[in-house]
Amino acid sequence: MTTRFTKCRICRDGKLVNGEDVIVSTQTGLIVESTSKDDDEVIDLGNKILAPGFIELQTNGMRGFHFTHFEDDASYQKKLDEVARYLPSTGVTAFYATIPTVSSDDFKKILPSLVPREISGGAALLGAHAEGPYLHPDKKGAHNSSLFHPPSTSPLEVYGSIASSDKTLKLVTLAPELVETDSLIKSLVANNIRVSLGHSTATYDEGLSGLKSGATCLTHTLNAMPPLSSRTPGLAGLVTSSHAPYYSIIIDGHHLHPTMATLLFRSNPSKCIIITDSIELAGLEDGTYPGHAQIPFNQTKIGSRVVIEGTETLIGGCAGLGECVANLVRWSGCSVPEGVRCVTSNIVGLMGERERGRLELGRRADLVVLSDEGEIEETNRDLVYLHHTTVSRNHNTAGAAQDGVATSASSAKSAAIPQAAGDDSVIEEPAAAPATTVGVTELSPLPTDECADGVRYAWDVETEEDG
Numbered sequence: 443m444t445t446r447f448t449k450c451r452i453c454r455d456g457k458l459v460n461g462e463d464v465i466v467s468t469q470t471g472l473i474v475e476s477t478s479k480d481d482d483e484v485i486d487l488g489n490k491i492l493a494p495g496f497i498e499l500q501t502n503g504m505r506g507f508h509f510t511h512f513e514d515d516a517s518y519q520k521k522l523d524e525v526a527r528y529l530p531s532t533g534v535t536a537f538y539a540t541i542p543t544v545s546s547d548d549f550k551k552i553l554p555s556l557v558p559r560e561i562s563g564g565a566a567l568l569g570a571h572a573e574g575p576y577l578h579p580d581k582k583g584a585h586n587s588s589l590f591h592p593p594s595t596s597p598l599e600v601y602g603s604i605a606s607s608d609k610t611l612k613l614v615t616l617a618p619e620l621v622e623t624d625s626l627i628k629s630l631v632a633n634n635i636r637v638s639l640g641h642s643t644a645t646y647d648e649g650l651s652g653l654k655s656g657a658t659c660l661t662h663t664l665n666a667m668p669p670l671s672s673r674t675p676g677l678a679g680l681v682t683s684s685h686a687p688y689y690s691i692i693i694d695g696h697h698l699h700p701t702m703a704t705l706l707f708r709s710n711p712s713k714c715i716i717i718t719d720s721i722e723l724a725g726l727e728d729g730t731y732p733g734h735a736q737i738p739f740n741q742t743k744i745g746s747r748v749v750i751e752g753t754e755t756l757i758g759g760c761a762g763l764g765e766c767v768a769n770l771v772r773w774s775g776c777s778v779p780e781g782v783r784c785v786t787s788n789i790v791g792l793m794g795e796r797e798r799g800r801l802e803l804g805r806r807a808d809l810v811v812l813s814d815e816g817e818i819e820e821t822n823r824d825l826v827y828l829h830h831t832t833v834s835r836n837h838n839t840a841g842a843a844q845d846g847v848a849t850s851a852s853s854a855k856s857a858a859i860p861q862a863a864g865d866d867s868v869i870e871e872p873a874a875a876p877a878t879t880v881g882v883t884e885l886s887p888l889p890t891d892e893c894a895d896g897v898r899y900a901w902d903v904e905t906e907e908d909g
């Protein structure tokens with residue numbers, strides 16, 4: 443049994459490929475070779491762009507749930523499921539959950555709940571990214587530097603036994619200028635855990651030394667690190683070095699000026715990774731919200747910008763990944779497949795993921811349909827196809843039939859992939875849920891009389907003493 447996606451342009455290695463179909467086994471959900479023209483279902487995409495499902499390398503949460511909010515494993519898994527089911531509406535079919543600096547007790551409590559798993563009707567959880575606690579206090583950003591540790595505290599002490607393998611802990615962000623970082627990097631890399639450099643004051647040379655020890659990425663380049671300047675390129679200058687790492691950038695219009703985003707992207711497009719760095723306020727209405735253990739201050743969200751209330755300190759992002767890809771296309775003038783590569787094959791290249799991120803034989807058929815501008819149009823949101831045990835479709839929004847891709851849209855809306863007689867494999871059909879309510883954990887803005895009317899918190903002043 444196969445489903446053939448046809449009349450489309452395919453994103454492959456940063457280029458658009460015309461005249462090829464993508465054929466998916468409905469039994470395995472994998473991309474297979476064409477065996478006959480006699481497919482069980484043919485989906486005509488009306489010349490739209492077909493891309494691999496996007497992968498989110500760095501999100502701290504969304505829709506009211508921050509991944510550091512942990513009460514017990516059962517409620518945590520439920521909230522993860524809600525987030526995972528919301529993500530396809532932003533083009534995301536797999537994600538790594540970021541845990542920014544928390545206490546070692548909290549790391550040990552939370553990380554075991556982030557074992558990679560499939561989530562029915564949602565994006566797959568691919569594991570955890572620990573952003574901290576080996577960071578530099580002068581570049582703490584919105585982290586609590588009183589919880590930072592020097593590299594001499596072993597990963598086992600900080601993260602617990604989860605640090606002894608790459609089963610759950612997939613990526614660690616650390617500052618390479620800290621004393622004894624090189625041996626820390628080597629010990630993490632020896633367990634196949636990827637290391638990214640960030641929240642750091644490092645010079646170019648200190649960064650180079652980190653790369654030589656085994657680090658392979660930079661975390662939200664130019665944010666929480668020194669600027670690029672004429673004679674002191676800093677960590678960001680490494681993007682074109684002989685050991686050029688992958689490097690992530692937040693393209694939400696607040697973290698990087700569009701020109702800087704373009705400069706970074708153009709420096710090394712096959713190593714550039716787009717992240718959202720989203721926090722729990724992503725997907726919620728604007729307002730001022732209470733903080734929590736990781737951010738003990740009120741947080742003010744306006745559009746996709748979120749700061750510690752009364753300050754200019756950015757806490758993280760609130761844009762969706764699809765929006766960020768479209769921003770890159772618009773700002774840099776790059777092609778849609780070049781933008782797509784930054785959320786697909788570049789990420790699997792960094793992480794050594796072999797099952798996703800490319801539309802090639804044997805990989806999972808996680809697919810997203812895009813416009814010529816690289817946008818996941820409102821009406822196309824149910825054109826995100828998720829692989830699980832079988833091909834399934836995300837039906838988050840109504841209206842796909844009216845968007846001019848009549849064949850695919852109407853087929854995606856109304857028809858499950860047909861099952862051959864006698865085949866009792868389950869065609870997964872996630873429960874329809876409007877995008878506006880999927881995955882919202884109860885969290886409301888504070889009443890305005892509880893919000894600051896001016897600068898109230900001096901985060902940097904308050905915490906300078908602990909640095």
Ligand SMILES: CC(=O)N[C@@H]1[C@@H](O)[C@H](O)[C@@H](COP(=O)(O)O)O[C@@H]1O
Binds near residue numbers: 502583667719756759
């Ligand atoms: C979760 C996380 O770490 N997010 C960082 C934040 O800490 C930092 O404040 C901001 C801006 O950094 P900048 O002011 O140095 O550009 O970038 C990211 O949002």
